[in-house]
Amino acid sequence: MFEILILAGLGALKDYIALHVLTCLVPAFLLAGAIVSFVSQEAIISHLGSAVSKLKSFPIAAGGSFFIAVCSCTVIPVASGIYYGGASIGPAFILLWVAPAANVLALMYTGSILGPQLIIARLIGALAVSFIVGLVMFFAFRKEEMGRMKSIQSTTKKVMTRDNVILLLLLVITLLAPNYAVQGGSYLSKVIVWAAGMIATAIYVWKVKKWPEIKGWLRETWWFVRVIAPLLLVGVFVVGIIGALLPAQWIEAWLGGEGLRQSFLATMIGAVTYFATMTEAPFVDTLMGLGMGKGPALALLLTGPGLSLPSWLAIGRVFGYKKALVYIPTIIVLGTIVGWIAGFILV
Numbered sequence: 001m002f003e004i005l006i007l008a009g010l011g012a013l014k015d016y017i018a019l020h021v022l023t024c025l026v027p028a029f030l031l032a033g034a035i036v037s038f039v040s041q042e043a044i045i046s047h048l049g050s051a052v053s054k055l056k057s058f059p060i061a062a063g064g065s066f067f068i069a070v071c072s073c074t075v076i077p078v079a080s081g082i083y084y085g086g087a088s089i090g091p092a093f094i095l096l097w098v099a100p101a102a103n104v105l106a107l108m109y110t111g112s113i114l115g116p117q118l119i120i121a122r123l124i125g126a127l128a129v130s131f132i133v134g135l136v137m138f139f140a141f142r143k144e145e146m147g148r149m150k151s152i153q154s155t156t157k158k159v160m161t162r163d164n165v166i167l168l169l170l171l172v173i174t175l176l177a178p179n180y181a182v183q184g185g186s187y188l189s190k191v192i193v194w195a196a197g198m199i200a201t202a203i204y205v206w207k208v209k210k211w212p213e214i215k216g217w218l219r220e221t222w223w224f225v226r227v228i229a230p231l232l233l234v235g236v237f238v239v240g241i242i243g244a245l246l247p248a249q250w251i252e253a254w255l256g257g258e259g260l261r262q263s264f265l266a267t268m269i270g271a272v273t274y275f276a277t278m279t280e281a282p283f284v285d286t287l288m289g290l291g292m293g294k295g296p297a298l299a300l301l302l303t304g305p306g307l308s309l310p311s312w313l314a315i316g317r318v319f320g321y322k323k324a325l326v327y328i329p330t331i332i333v334l335g336t337i338v339g340w341i342a343g344f345i346l347v
Contacts, residue, residue: 005241012240012274013233019187020276023194024074025229027175030201032081033221034171037213038164039085048087050138050149058134061091062127065098066107068176071276072311073232075099077224080318089145090134093327096315097133101306102126105179106281110301113281114288121298121346125338129302133330140326163208170201228314235310239274242309255292258343260336266296267335270303271328280304295343303335 048057068078075096083092100106102123111119138145174197178190205214254265275283283304284297307328316324 005244008244009237009240012243013237016233016236016274020071020074023178023190024070024175025077025232027171027194027197028070028074028077029221029224029228030217031168031171031175032077032224033217033219034164034168035078035081035085036220037217038167039082044082044086045149048082048091050088050145052088054090054134054138057088057091058094058131061087061094061134062098062130065095065130066102066104068095068099068103070099070103070175071274072100072306072308073235073274073314074175076228076311076314076318080224080228083319086149088138088149089141089323090138093137093323094130094134096327097306097331098126098130101129101302106305110281113285114297114301117346118294118298118301121294121342122301125298125302125342126306129331129334129338132334133327136330137323137327141323167201167204167208170197170204173197174201224318227317231313231317232310235308235313236274239272239309242272255287255296258293258295258340260340262293262296263299263339263343264332264336266292266299266339267303267332270300270305270335271307271332272309273304274308274310275304293343294346295339295341297339298342298346299335299339302338303331306335307331 046052047060068075070078078099079092079096082095083089102125107119107123110122174194177197178193181193182189209217255262270280280301284292284300287300288294288297312324312328315327319327
């Protein structure tokens with residue numbers, strides 16, 4: 001039994017490294033380092049800083065997140081990049097939630113498999129949860145945020161040049177293109193698209209950046225890699241073991257119906273298990289075919305890609321474990337409530 005569990009963990013780790021590190025994590029880490037190194041702090045603070053009205057900063061963060069098709073792990077370097085670049089905690093955690101839970105690509109794929117009703121429910125649910133999460137994180141850490149924002153504003157500001165804007169766009173394209181351009185194709189096709197983006201980015205950087213700037217960028221990137229990557233790998237290994245321990249019959253028996261218990265269990269399964277972006281829809285479709293209710297299905301659609309055990313560990317390491325201990329239970333409670341309410345509405 002012990003050997004089976006170890007092999008299950010190693011299998012999950014092998015699949016994760018083979019399918020996600022190159023095309024997802026590498027450009028995400030580079031993008032995070034570039035945000036810290038090259039993005040104007042004035043630009044971030046003026047749109048997403050603590051002094052900006054929540055009626056402005058929260059919708060900007062949520063709206064921009066819809067176009068970032070990433071999983072719960074890949075989004076962490078991006079969200080932490082804008083956070084340490086000057087964004088307030090509310091918008092940073094909105095990005096952390098919305099990008100994996102309700103990006104445009106995932107919504108479109110959900111509709112193609114599960115129908116328009118669950119698209120609308122997923123969109124509304126993700127937005128409702130995001131604004132509540134933003135407010136909870138802001139009020140829970142408002143004193144700490146005041147000190148942090150004063151420290152950021154007192155530092156030397158970086159100038160946002162045209163070269164930096166183009167570099168960031170190239171990195172964003174490299175991160176998103178494998179998922180947007182190759183839908184349903186082989187993983188090799190994704191790697192080819194990713195490689196083209198990386199080569200174009202490398203050529204551009206070599207032409208417009210001096211070596212000290214490149215070294216600074218790579219140093220910031222390495223910080224994210226060093227802090228986040230080990231925990232993601234450990235988390236994926238543990239998730240593989242958990243998956244081997246949970247029999248499919250148990251999941252099917254306990255997720256039927258529309259009650260609070262079913263919604264909570266679906267939320268917890270989603271919050272612990274790792275789902276690459278768009279893989280949650282076929283998984284939910286299978287469970288619905290076995291009798292899972294629409295409310296629990298929505299809870300799993302939201303928390304499945306939005307959280308995972310690897311992301312729990314990485315969020316705690318990057319943002320601090322106090323923030324993780326507020327954010328993760330808040331998502332679990334809200335995911336349960338959204339699924340429970342949806343059970344009465346979706347027919």
